[in-house]
Amino acid sequence: MIMADSGSSEEAAVIGNTDITSTESENNIINTMVERGTSLLKKMEISVAEAEKRTGKNTVNMQETYTVYLIEIRQAESATEGGTPAAPDTLWRRYSEFELLRTYLLVTYPYIIIPPLPEKRAEFVWHKLSADNLDPDFVERRRVGLENFLLRVASHPVLSNDNIFFHFLTEEKGWREAVLDTGFQDKVDSRLKSLSAMLRVKSPDRRFTALKQYSDELNAVVSQLLRVRARVADRLYGVYKVHGNYGRVFSEWSAIEKEMGDGLQSAGHHMDTYAASIDDILEEEEHYADQLKEYLFYTDAVRSVCRKHELMQYELEMASQDLAYKKQQKEELVTGTVRIFSLKGMTSKLFGSESQEQRESRLSALEQSIEEGIEAVMEKNTECRDFVRAAWEDIERFKEQKDKDLREALISYAIMQISMCKKGIQVWSNAKECFNKIKLQSLLPNGSDI
């Protein structure tokens, strides 16, 4: 690329560089949509510039086709001060590596609502849209989604400082090993097991219950919305495309008309244009759907934070229950009464009371374990409190981000609708102009209308 100071030659350079256009311009949008000013994004620009199809052998030595994405990193200082931006650092990542990154973040930062990845398979599509994983439009939308994911992580006050994330962006080799070295997978396993168990928390935090309920609602309503939107898109497509038939019939009809011929013919062209315009309109709308989808997937992240909180609460309650039981045992030993029916009570009745020494040693053992229990409860308590504080902070941040993003999405949707209306008005006005050219008077030589 030719770099120059003056604006015009810069333009030329950009115009000449048309191959990567559609991808890059979108990056810029996302770039600005994610809030800037966080540490990592101040230092560097991140983008997913390209997607490429590759074929290779997988672990079981089977041939497979997959897509890799080119991540570009540009240091911010050199770009703004030097006038000539330094060549970006680039590396390739697969979708599965993004997944691994996200799993790692999910496990490592249980109190944070981890941004979701774009869908693995196209969902909520209307019939014209391909659901094929390797379909270029789908790959392109996924590329935008992956970039958005990276930017969301990079703009997050906590996540952006993660070393593994930084490594993911900067070094292609050795990253997978580094992630696995963190040992996060052990945590995944144990946690996942307990997460999947049915937990009965005695005194749930009302805020989290409400949040969980909200995220369930949001999930339901957004998926419903996406389904209906796909159907609306289908129908709208039908309405426009059927109008296209007017184009054909008008032009055929114009062949047998003298005075009306020209007007019909050109009006027919406008009908063709009208029918064709829907393709762009719906393609544009797909971005709106993607924005909604992101929040649909966000609900899962929210729920997972809620469940982690539940898990902690559960552990805390278990610990204090344990402690209470031990305390009760001690009391029994001291007073020699057995309040509840137990095996020990039975044995003491059958074999007579224990010796004093035995009692003493058991008592001291119990006391020690009570000490431990108290400590464990306190530990769990602090852990839980810390978790709630950290999680709630992130939840507040998330809520704000959600309200802002969704409002923006709605506004941009409205603007799309306006532009669709304007296109419609334009086409029909053009058609009307053609209809107006239809001459009424037949045999008059100078009877032209306009």
Added chain:
Amino acid sequence: MSVGTPRGLASSGQKPITEIPHPLSAAEESLSPGPDVSISSGGDKDLELTNGTLVENSSPASASSTSTSALLSRLQVEDNFEADAADLYATTETRDLFVTVDDPKKHVSTMETYITYRVSTKTTRIEFDLPEYSVRRRYQDFDWLRVKLEETQPTNLIPPLPEKFVMKGVVDRFSEEFVETRMKALDKFLKRVADHPVLSFNPHLNAFLTAKDLNKRQGLALLTKMGESVKHVAGGYKLRARPPEFNAMGEYLDTFSQKLGTIDRIAQRILREQSEYLTELREYASVYSSWAGSEEELQRPLEGVAGCVTTCCGALEDLSENMSQDFLPVLREYVLYTETMKNVLRKRDQSQAEYEGRLEAAVLRKQEDRTPMPLEVEKCQDKMECFNADLKADWERWQCNKRQDFKQLLIGMADKNINYYEKCQTAWESLVTVLQDKQTEDKTSIGSHVPRRSGKSPPLMTASLVQAPWILLDALSDQRKAVGHSPHEDAGTCWESRDLMVGMGMRANRLKDRAAETFDIFVNSFFHYIPGYKSSKLLGYTVYILTKIYNINIFFLA
């Protein structure tokens, strides 16, 4: 002869035609209820007024008379037709018979239930005893009239009536909608008859318009004769040579009715698609409102979107209703019309066949006994020529009517669609305004949360942003023309260039502003998109971001 309305009137016949705004300005214009709309509606009225002014020949006797003088007069009509065609729509003075069909009423008797319509007449013709009449007629009576007209004026083109039979169960014959549509069709039929230079003098019409009780059996026997002779004509006789103009008519009608059928099918399909779209759209709106129920901050925006979608539903409903009530009936009428035309053409062929058959027989006889050509052969020839002349005149008249009707119909279709989009646009625009106001409020209240990059003097920015694009717009459209893009070649073109303008406008302002990098992004993205014709995709986002930073109203830009 009453034919000659002076030629000088021809010039007055040229109606002022609606001025068409420049394509680029059209969208702007349509934002306001503005002059565009009112002019076009005025134009419609014009069309309606002139609709009935076909009177250019007030000779009532043409069909029944076969005298040579009548024939001569007809030929003269033919010669003068050029002038007449010009005057056809210009002369309102010669109109002296006005009819309307309205006020349907339901009658329930023991035997049957039926609808009657009021038929009002205003006239200055001496054939009528009074200047005004008002009678009630039912569909059967119209049918009677049409049959009588067909019998007594076999050489003329009788306008069609709406179909008598409707699918029972599918259409309710007494529903308001059906009665309304039928009433309009009957009105159209009667107006067409009353405006016809020959048909309007038919005594059956007179009886239909004036008689208190229509005696349908009353023969008017004298006039029915003409039809009969045509009826029993040697079938299967091959014509020697049909005059080419009638061949052309036949071909035209075949193609025309085929195209009409297609248009009719398309229109119905569109209505079906639209109604399905409407169903989905309604659900779409309700999902938005139920979402609004579970949000706090987003409640208003979501409710706003739900409201907009509902407004669009209403607009779409109006559009569909208009199309099914105004567009489809006209198509139906013309489908029936073409059938009638084909019938008349067939009758003409029969009349020619009769003449040729008799002529052949006479020629044979002549060779045998050298008798002079019998009178009846000559009569037949006269009759055929009358037929030809009548038919040609009616054909031209019908063509004129057709052009006028379809022009009106198609412009109406465009207008209704424009109107639909305008309604939707207005709804969405007001939503955006509300949401953006809310947003700027939020922003100022949150303050530090949004990096405002020393947000000084947005008004200045706004002004230059608004001007720059328009200056560049002119330059660019010139450039485009030079490259060979016609302005209408692609509807996307002007949008795209406008988008480009926005980008360039920002570029022009770039140096002035601190947020240079942001601008760079915009400009780059626009330039990237130009070759792909996809810039509109970005419009939404970009304009939004713009407003986010500068709090400017997007309507200055887009």
